Amino acid sequence: MAEKTKFQRWLDSLTPEQREAFDASVEFGDQEYMGEVQRKLPPETRFGGEFGLLSALGYGKGTNEDRAGIKQVYSPNGGLPTVLGEYLPRDSSDSNKDFGQEIRGLAYMGGQPPVRGKDISVFHPLAQSQAEAQYASPEGVFSGGDFNRYPETVAHELTHKGFMSPAFLDFLKETGRNKGKAYSADQQHYFITASENENVEYDDALKLDRNKDDFKNLRNKQKGYRTVLNEFKEWLTPEKQKKYGIRLPVPAAEPVDPSMLDRLIDFIQGK
Numbered sequence: 001m002a003e004k005t006k007f008q009r010w011l012d013s014l015t016p017e018q019r020e021a022f023d024a025s026v027e028f029g030d031q032e033y034m035g036e037v038q039r040k041l042p043p044e045t046r047f048g049g050e051f052g053l054l055s056a057l058g059y060g061k062g063t064n065e066d067r068a069g070i071k072q073v074y075s076p077n078g079g080l081p082t083v084l085g086e087y088l089p090r091d092s093s094d095s096n097k098d099f100g101q102e103i104r105g106l107a108y109m110g111g112q113p114p115v116r117g118k119d120i121s122v123f124h125p126l127a128q129s130q131a132e133a134q135y136a137s138p139e140g141v142f143s144g145g146d147f148n149r150y151p152e153t154v155a156h157e158l159t160h161k162g163f164m165s166p167a168f169l170d171f172l173k174e175t176g177r178n179k180g181k182a183y184s185a186d187q188q189h190y191f192i193t194a195s196e197n198e199n200v201e202y203d204d205a206l207k208l209d210r211n212k213d214d215f216k217n218l219r220n221k222q223k224g225y226r227t228v229l230n231e232f233k234e235w236l237t238p239e240k241q242k243k244y245g246i247r248l249p250v251p252a253a254e255p256v257d258p259s260m261l262d263r264l265i266d267f268i269q270g271k
Contacts, residue, residue: 033070034059034070037150037151037154037155038151040138040149040151041151041152041155044195045155045195045196046155047059047249048249048250048251049251050195050226050229051195051222051225051226051229052155052249053162053229053232053233053248053249054158054159054162054163054165054168054229055155055158055159055162056158056162056248056249057161057162057165057167057168057246058087058120058157058158058159058160058161058162058163058165059158059161061245061246061247066245068118068119068120068158068161069112069114069115069118069119069120070119070120070122071108071109071112071113071114071119071120071121071122072108072109072110072121072122072123073106073107073108073109073121073122073123073124074106074107074109074123074124074125074126075106075107075123075126075128075132076107077128078126078128078129078132079128079129079131079132080123080125080129080131080132080135080141081106081123083123084122084123084135084148084153085120085121085122085123085153085154085156085157086120086121086157087120087121087157087158087160087161087164088114088116088117089116089117089164090116090117090118091117106123108121109124120154120157120158120160120161121157122150122153122154122157123135123150123153124150125150135148135149135150136149137149140152152196156192156196159188159192160185160188160192163182163183163188164182165244166244167236167240167244167246168232169182171231171232171235171236174235175231175235177228177231190221191221191224191225191228193221194218194221194222194224194225195222195225233248236248
């Protein structure tokens with residue numbers, strides 16, 4: 001049996017009342033955190049957006065026990081790693097190491113690595129360098145041939161998890177789509193990156209000419225992804241939702257700006 005961490009030993013030392021209070025505070029913090037992530041996403045890729053269903057499915061619902069953990073990885077020395085996030089299925093043979101071990105020099109906040117098949121790992125910018133500050137900004141940083149922002153990384157990795165969820169895998173088997181097999185990582189990226197490039201701001205930033213093939217190819221990818229998601233929604237009857245413990249997200253709306261959290265911070269700072 002693996003030796004318990006200092007954090008696990010501390011949890012074991014709490015009384016039932018203390019543990020209940022601790023769990024409640026974590027639950028509230030998680031809800032605030034994900035609310036802010038969703039607010040900073042384009043409407044199309046939020047949980048209730050046109051392309052957000054699998055991200056919502058990957059995150060889950062209910063208590064922390066059945067929700068995906070968002071494990072934050074940071075660079076003690078500053079700088080932006082070449083890989084910004086990772087989700088590894090429980091039976092993945094891609095790697096025997098987790099994200100923080102693969103990318104030298106990174107560490108997990110709180111020291112808690114992800115539970116494979118349940119959690120995702122994302123790089124959290126501490127703004128110790130210009131690249132990190134750009135990654136945390138609304139504009140994002142250009143790397144790997146695309147613009148990257150922290151909220152998109154969270155949604156991206158949750159969508160990978162959604163593609164590998166029991167409900168979606170059964171949908172593929174029953175309908176014969178993709179020959180009944182799970183989409184590969186490359187196939188998933190084909191759809192995910194198309195949905196991330198839905199906004200006009202991305203079209204402008206990536207210099208996609210609406211009259212040329214590169215933009216038409218992007219729109220064709222998005223059309224294919226819409227078809228898959230629409231078929232999945234039709235397959236996901238109320239009976240199946242109950243079977244898999246799924247609660248469909250409400251349609252996304254435009255964010256309120258500033259948010260409740262922003263207003264609270266301003267109030268505390270006397271603004």
